[in-house]
Amino acid sequence: MFGSNLVIFEEESKRINASLAKLLGETRAKSIFLIDKNGHLIGSCGETQGMDMASLASLTAGNIAATGGLAQLIGEEEFSVLFHQGERDSLHISIVVKRVILLVIFDERSSLGLVRLRVKRASEELAQIFETIFRKAEAKSGEAKQMMETRFAEITDADIDNLFKT
Amino acid sequence: MSFINYSSREINCKIVYYGPGLCGKTTNLQYIYQKVSPQAKGKLISLATETERTLFFDFLPLELGAIRGFKTRFHLYTVPGQVFYDASRRLILKGSDGVIFVADSQVERMESNVESLHNLESHLAEHGTSIEKIPFVLQYNKRDLPNIVSVEELQQALNHNNHPYFEAVASKGTGVFETLKMIAKLVLNELKTGAG
Numbered sequence: 001m002f003g004s005n006l007v008i009f010e011e012e013s014k015r016i017n018a019s020l021a022k023l024l025g026e027t028r029a030k031s032i033f034l035i036d037k038n039g040h041l042i043g044s045c046g047e048t049q050g051m052d053m054a055s056l057a058s059l060t061a062g063n064i065a066a067t068g069g070l071a072q073l074i075g076e077e078e079f080s081v082l083f084h085q086g087e088r089d090s091l092h093i094s095i096v097v098k099r100v101i102l103l104v105i106f107d108e109r110s111s112l113g114l115v116r117l118r119v120k121r122a123s124e125e126l127a128q129i130f131e132t133i134f135r136k137a138e139a140k141s142g143e144a145k146q147m148m149e150t151r152f153a154e155i156t157d158a159d160i161d162n163l164f165k166t
Numbered sequence: 167m168s169f170i171n172y173s174s175r176e177i178n179c180k181i182v183y184y185g186p187g188l189c190g191k192t193t194n195l196q197y198i199y200q201k202v203s204p205q206a207k208g209k210l211i212s213l214a215t216e217t218e219r220t221l222f223f224d225f226l227p228l229e230l231g232a233i234r235g236f237k238t239r240f241h242l243y244t245v246p247g248q249v250f251y252d253a254s255r256r257l258i259l260k261g262s263d264g265v266i267f268v269a270d271s272q273v274e275r276m277e278s279n280v281e282s283l284h285n286l287e288s289h290l291a292e293h294g295t296s297i298e299k300i301p302f303v304l305q306y307n308k309r310d311l312p313n314i315v316s317v318e319e320l321q322q323a324l325n326h327n328n329h330p331y332f333e334a335v336a337s338k339g340t341g342v343f344e345t346l347k348m349i350a351k352l353v354l355n356e357l358k359t360g361a362g
Contacts, residue, residue, distance in 0.1 A: 004167060005167045005168045005169070005170060005357075006167060006168070006169045006170070007169075007170045007172070008169075008170070008171045008172065008173060009172045009173065010172055010173045013171060013172070013173030013174070014173070036169055037260075037261065038167065038169070038180050038260070038261035038262075039180065039225075039241060039261075040169040040178040040180075040239075040241070041178075042169070042171070052208060052209055054208040054209075054227035054239075054241070055208060055209050055211050055225065055227070058211065058225045058227070058241065059211065059225075062213075062222060062223060062225075062257075062258075065257040065258070065260070066222070066254075066257065068257075069253050069254075069256075069257055151234060151236075152234065152354070152357040152358045153358050154234065155233060155234060155354050155355070155357070155358060157351065159233050159234065160233070160347065160350055160351045160354060161347075162231065162233075163230040163231050163233060163238060163350065164230065164343060164346075164347050164350075
């Protein structure tokens with residue numbers, strides 16, 4: 001495996017969602033997504049109905065990975081903020097605590113300056129939440145490990161076969 | 167690394183199809199996309215060149231159902247097989263939970279298979295891991311073509327550690343789901359032992 005799994009529990013999940021909702025209100029953005037660097041969606045809020053969120057998450061992570069590769073070619077560690085301007089909607093993409101990506105989609109109701117300002121503050125808050133998440137994950141004898149073991153120890157071949165019956 | 171969300175009761179895993187150019191990685195994903203029911207799949211995204219060679223990656227999200235009360239999602243990726251897209255391959259491989267190596271069974275492609283496997287090994291080493299440490303399955307593709315090497319030879323050249331392998335004709339679907347099922351099994355089993 002490539003490093004440790006990202007495990008999020010109820011408490012931190014609530015804190016993340018509250019933080020995203022607050023940012024949505026402050027920026028007057030259309031929607032906000034939190035994505036891990038491997039392309040998995042962690043949380044979202046705003047106008048997300050009908051949106052292909054799995055593809056959105058994967059392509060955002062791919063975008064960050066590609067620009068990260070570019071950054072290293074010119075001797076930078078990474079580009080922590082990306083901005084894509086569209087005719088109606090624009091994307092503001094930023095990296096939080098090196099491992100997760102905050103994606104804000106906004107239109108003329110908001111502005112790049114406002115998004116940038118509020119994202120900076122929200123990133124600090126999210127960074128604190130993720131520190132808790134990583135601390136919990138690192139505590140090998142702690143809650144995370146124990147819950148994972150009890151929950152997944154009984155996965156059988158039949159369980160997996162059932163997944164593919166659809 | 168998997169992403170497990172206890173709040174929304176989800177397990178998300180990333181599986182990467184690796185192998186030389188034109189070995190059938192994208193064909194695997196296209197067959198899976200055709201066969202899986204609409205509610206279990208998302209869009210198949212292909213970042214390809216104008217001649218339909220994979221430029222950055224193909225992506226197919228699958229949501230196959232629940233396991234022990236957890237919605238289980240597999241995100242399938244392919245890497246570009248062409249030699250000069252090495253930087254892209256390294257990026258896509260990062261963070262994967264399991265790798266399927268698709269080999270082209272044709273005699274004239276053996277050198278490319280070996281080269282691609284070495285390329286995979288060197289990228290895994292850069293990420294601090296190896297084929298022995300990750301869920302890894304081989305697929306010997308294009309078994310319906312006339313000029314192919316024997317499975318014994320493929321085994322000797324590519325599978326030194328006796329990883330699970332499947333013979334396949336991805337264009338017709340032979341072996342496609344068997345390979346996917348095996349990697350899913352290995353990845354989920356890893357959750358038991360590699361917890362946290």
